[in-house]
Amino acid sequence: MLLALSGICFGVLTSWVNVRTDWVVLSKLIGVGWPWAAVGVAAAAMVSRARAVGALLALGGAVLGYYASDLALGVYTFIDFSDPRANSDPMSARTSVAWSDAIRDAARWLFVAVVVSVPLGQVAGALNRTDGWGLLARLFLPIGAAMESFGIRLPSELAVQPSPVSVATHTIIGIAGVVATAVLMTRHLAASTTWAGRHTRPPRARRKRTICSDVQVSCEGANGGGERSGD
Known part of the structure; x- marks a missing residue:
């Protein structure tokens, strides 16, 4: 309600x-x-x-x-x-x-x-999302304002006898939409770069593999055989 x-x-x-x-x-x-x-x-x-x-x-x-x-x-x-009075007394x-x-x-x-x-x-x-869909949602209104002002309102205003106040108003709205779009995109890219830097993990060290000379005998068996030969 x-x-x-x-x-x-x-x-x-x-x-x-x-x-x-x-x-x-x-x-x-x-x-x-x-x-x-x-x-x-x-x-x-x-x-x-x-x-x-x-x-x-x-x-x-x-x-x-x-x-x-x-x-x-x-x-x-x-x-x-x-009404008969329409012409004489409107x-x-x-x-x-x-x-x-x-x-x-x-x-x-x-x-x-x-x-x-x-x-x-x-x-x-999608406004609170941090991915690309969230960025598109936040850009919806400023891009819409800029496109409507520069693509529809200003051309139609300039096609006839333009009003300086109307032209100035639509121009300011369009510029504000472009500036807001640039600011939102810059903030999103900066936040994405910061997030990526914090969550980047160093490469894990490769685990050394024990290679047995005899492929038919396991490593444990090879070690056990060495102990028995020493006895």
């Missing part, structure tokens, strides 16, 4: 920020894909079992909170042009809510939440 409530709060906040025009930086920061993935990973990491369910609860709550907030803020409210004209559009959009992203909850749960489960 706490995970779902946290997701709802995140979705409402994201919707509210996206509607406001004076919160561009925060909108570009949490209104894109990688922060939603971070919410799923964080929720999955908070549970010890059924991590995919934890991710789904948080992401599903975020989707429902987002579109409920959009409905409350009037994102899906339009002027009813069947402010006093009757409005209608596009419920079908809101339900369709929410259902689509709920389906996406169901699909991605399993891999996000696996990422959360």
Whole structure:
């Protein structure tokens, strides 16, 4: 329940920020894909079992909170042009809510939440591992942020009339993702080198083998025969 409530709060906040025009930086920061993935990973990491369910609860709550907030803020409210006042006085004209559009959009992203909850749960489960899988899990979010910023957001922003604030925000996020990736890889390589140095064993000395001259007589027999001959 706490995970779902946290997701709802995140979705409402994201919707509210996206509607406001004076919160561009925060909108570009949490209104894109990688922060939603971070919410799923964080929720999955908070549970010890059924991590995919934890991710789904948080992401599903975020989707429902987002579109409920959009409905409350009037994102899906339009002027009813069947009203005669729509052309002469639009402010006093009757409005209608596009419920079908809101339900369709929410259902689509709920389906996406169901699909991605399993891999996000696996990422959360591998965060504490010290091998290569653990490194990949820790690199998931910074690489995702860098790829989304440099590969999707910046090109689409520069294709039209670019906003300096949006361009700067996506650039900073992308650079931060690259730097975080480099730091995590360096720390992992340093830790692996240290671990290998501590657990490297010196080569064992080869045991000397006793070779008997007579292959048909054992070493013990050869020694015994020598004692009898001395008698």
